[in-house]
Amino acid sequence: MAAAVVALALVAGAAVGLGLSRSREQARVQAEASASAALAARVLAQDSAARGAEVARAGRAVGDAARDEARDALLAAVEQGVETLDASDGEVADEAVRDALADVLQRAQHALESTPADAAPTDVQPTDDAAPADPAPTRGASGQADGSEQGAAGSSDGASVAALRALAAEVVAAHEAVRTAHDEWLAERKAQREREARATQRPRAPGGGSGGDRCETTYDGPPFYTSPPTKGGDGSNGKLPESMLRATSWGVDPKGTRYWLRTEATQALERLNVAFKAEFGHDLDLDLTYRDFATQVAMREALGSIAAVPGTSKHGTGYALDVPELPCEYGWDTPQRAWLVANGPSYGWVQPSWALRNGSNPEYWHYEYVG
Structure with a gap:
């Protein structure tokens, strides 16, 4: 009888030990699974943050390129405008067109000075030691990432680029108005000089000679005029685009x-x-x-x-x-x-x-x- 009791005790002890061993194994497996899940979540968060930073950098690069292009266009328009303004000094019928160009050039110069040509954004790189505090973007009711902040930034950049482009167009328009007024003034001046020359001409002596007026043109052939650029010209003589x-x-x-x-x-x-x-x-x-x-x-x-x-x-x-x-x-x-x-x-x-x-x-x- 005593032997049977001992045997039962041994069997019970073995069963308890086996149960404890299984519990410890299950706990270990669960701990490893939790650690793996945590590591995967951390890697996913870091990858998401890196992608977000890359998207932000790409967006800034596009915005910078558009701004630089608009700034260069404005700068070129200003240079042409200044050249025309200087060349037309005192040589337009109405100074109001030159005043308008001078005004828009002043505003354009201020815009150029306040828009640096070499501004560069600061990139923030995520580290392996710490995950970002908020790795996942907030999502709206539709489940899509909330881009309200990026949208606001993009709108600000877009407004700046649009303002530069609008100002460049204004400079070009004012420049063309002055150039047209200058050309008209020059044409009228040339016509006036020709009228004055004709008014003071003396008839040529028969057969030419010293009786002719030195201000009368020496050309007596059919009229020919200067040419504008040749549309579709190939660059050869007389065919310059x-x-x-x-x-x-x-x-x-x-x-x-x-x-x-x-x-x-x-x-x-x-x-x-x-x-x-x-x-x-x-x-x-x-x-x-x-x-x-x-x-x-x-x-x-x-x-x-x-x-x-x-x-x-x-x-x-x-x-x-x-x-x-x-x-x-x-x-x-x-x-x-x-x-x-x-x-x-x-x-x-x-x-x-x-x-x-x-x-x-x-x-x-x-x-x-x-x-």
């Missing part, structure tokens, strides 16, 4: 066409004109600059060999200009020609040897840009 040319800041021909030359030639001529104007009190008068292929063909047909073969004219390259064929203003012995011949080379503009008085085809009105 607008991207290769630049118009002078002053002057239009009788048809209202601006005077176009290759960009570097125009830039040099602008500097030359400043010095010429300081010497003579008015802009350099222009008659012809860039000449397209079709016009050169027409000139060759009308004038014969004195006109260059189409495709070979220096005017077709955008590197030549003609002043008016008025002997009293730009003729051989005038102060204007003497000044141009003496000072033009300093700006890259010369009279080629063939066009000199003793050259193969004398043309006192013709000058070329040689750099």
Whole structure:
């Protein structure tokens, strides 16, 4: 009997021990599962935070690019506006258009000064040691992430970009108004000078000679005019597109066409004109600059060999200009020609040897840009 009791006790003890062992194993498994779940949650939170930071950086980069583009456009508009404002000083019929341009340029300059070109956002990088305090974005009733803060920031950036773009458009409009007024003033001035010249002309003596008026043009052929850029031009002689040319800041021909030359030639001529104007009190008068292929063909047909073969004219390259064929203003012995011949080379503009008085085809009105 005693042996049976002992056996039962041993069996009971073994059962209890087995139960305890199983409980400990279950507790260990549960603890490991909880730890794994916690680690997974932490990794997920960090990954979500990293993605959020990347999205924020991308958004800031897009906003910065748009702002920089708008700022650059405004800066370019301001530079052109300042150039036109300076060139039109005292040379518009109504100063109100220049005042309007000056006002918008002042506002634009203030906007540029208050909008730094190199502003850079600060990125916050999550660390492995600590998860963010609020790793998950708040969600609205629809279950979508709440982007109200990002939306507000985006709206602020968008308003700034929109303001810069609107200001640039305002500068361009004011600049165009002044340029138009300046061109009209110059055209009227040129027409007035021509009227005055005609009013003071004396009849030529029969057969020409010294009885003629030195202010009467020496050109008696059909009229030809300067050419605008060639639409769809391939860049060859007489086929130059607008991207290769630049118009002078002053002057239009009788048809209202601006005077176009290759960009570097125009830039040099602008500097030359400043010095010429300081010497003579008015802009350099222009008659012809860039000449397209079709016009050169027409000139060759009308004038014969004195006109260059189409495709070979220096005017077709955008590197030549003609002043008016008025002997009293730009003729051989005038102060204007003497000044141009003496000072033009300093700006890259010369009279080629063939066009000199003793050259193969004398043309006192013709000058070329040689750099």
